[in-house]
Amino acid sequence: MSEIRRRRKRRAVQVRWRRACAAAVVWSIAATLLSGCWDRLEIEERAVVLGIGIDKAELSETKKESNITHVDEAFPKPNLPLIRLTVQIAVPGRIPLGPSDAGGGSKPGQKPVWVLNVVGHTIDDAFMNLQQEVADRLFWGHLRVIVISKEVAEMGLTNINEYLRRNPEVRRTTWMVISDGEAGKLMKLVPQLERVPILYLLNTMDHSVQMGKLPNAFAGTYWSGSSAKGMEPFLPYVRLVGNGSIEIAGLAYFRSDKMVGKTEPLEIGAYMGIKGLHAGGYGVMVKIPGTDTSVLYQVTHRTSRIDVLIRNGKPEFHVKVHNEGNLLEKSNEAVQLNRSVIQQIEKALTVDGKKGYEELIRKTQEKGSDIFGFGEYVRAKKPFYWSKHIRTKQNWEDMYKDVEVKLDVSFNIRRIGGKTR
Structure with missing residues (x-):
């Protein structure tokens, strides 16, 4: 009996010891979670970046560069021209919180954003120079729009994307757009419909998607297309018009991170048709055969189907x-x-x-820019052919120029309207 009691006592001690260890672990974890906001950073102590404009710097601006990341000429210069950043930073207490200024917002004569310009050899170099001018730490969590000039886009976005993709504060739902002129002008725009300038550009993009005039083209969408082997990315192409508003002037399409062309505004609808994006917002004038009468037709719904087969050794x-x-x-x-x-x-x-559909496909094939993702259909449905004959993104860019795309397009009129008598 004594041996049995000793074993029971030993097991009881072991159970108490395990419970004590488990409690110690729980309390240790709780202590780290309940230790308070020791690393907090107040929002007033952050420089909240709302928008960025990226342009090629003029020769006269090269002397404005500060020796922040290098000293004079004692460093290997990148084989790229200087870039100019135009940045909108929110001013604490001046951002309107609603339709009226109650509870926040700027007073008459006070601007809700602070616009700064800096130059640099690379995107990170320019932001280092910017941080040297701003007292508070730059914060990218509320960055909503990145505007890149056509000139910079044609030189290539590799450096820009490299920095933004590695920055954990930059959201993948941030809009990236290409501007017809200087991107910095869009950062300095003073719209009549919005008190925060960058929000006007943001609303232009978001509302265009809702009205079926633009596909989603966030930064994350661009990066996904850039990384895919069987497709190329695209971005909205915008321009400033005479009255100070913004016009969506087409889609900029890329090859190897360089802009190689743009579509017309109406061709956005053709792209959305091939991709089967349901919402339709574009109207087109068509002449009734045998008459001088024209009618305006607006697409409301779209469906599409893409099939691929291998014929004569090439995808069709x-x-x-x-x-x-x-x-x-x-x-x-x-x-x-x-x-x-x-x-x-x-x-x-x-x-x-x-x-119109054929013309859009022809334009992209001339540049080897498969923005439709036809190559991804080959990878998905003909994987053995892809592995044997294509394999790389570069090979598909070259092959896309010669592939045959057969179109079967149909239109249906659902409603013709009515009138009172």
Whole structure:
């Protein structure tokens, strides 16, 4: 009996010891979680960056560069021209919190953002120079829009993307756009519909997506396309118009991180049709055959199907696109829209629409920029062919120029409107 008691006592001691160790571990973890905000950084102590404009610096600006990351000429200069950053930084207490200034917002004469310019050899070098001028630590968590000039985009975005992708504070839902002129001008824009300038540009992008006039083209979308072996990325292409507003002027498409061309605004709709993006927002004028009357047709819904097969040793794509929409306007009231006339309009839309789709594909094939992701269909559905004949992104860029894309485009008119008598 004594041996049994000793064993029970030994097991009881072991159980108490294990419980004590478990409690010690729990309390140790809790102590680290409840130790307070020892590493806190107040929002007023951060320089919140809202928008960035990236341009090529002029020769006269080279003397403005500060010796922050190097001393004079004693460093190996990158084989790239200087870039100029134009940055919008939020001013604490001046950002409006709602429709009125109640509870926050800037007073008359006070600007809600602070616009700064710096130059640098690389994007990181320029931000180092910027931090030297700003007392508070730069914070990228609220960065919403990055505007890059066409001139910089044509030189290549490798350095810019390298820095932004490695920065954990930069959100993948940040908009990246290409500007027709200087990107810095968009940072200095004073819109009439928004008190925070960068939010006007942000709303332009977001609302265009909601209205079916633009596909989502966030920074993360661009980086995914840039990393994929079977497709190339694209970005919205914008320009300033005379009255100080912003126009979406097409899509900028890339090859090897360099901008190689742009689409027309209406061709955005053709791209969305091939990709099967449902929301439709573009209208097109079409002439009724045999008359002088034109009607305005607006797409409301799209569907598409892409099939790939290997023929004569090369990929061949069959793309079927169906569009549905409404007639919004006609130029001649005397023409009656009966079933026969509607069928003629649908036929005219099919003929003209197919030409537009073919022209867009031709333009991208000339530059070897597969923004549609046809190569990804080959990788997914013909993996053995890809592994044997293509393998790399460079090889697909070269092959895409010669692949055959067969289109089957159709249009359907759902509503023709009505009028009161």
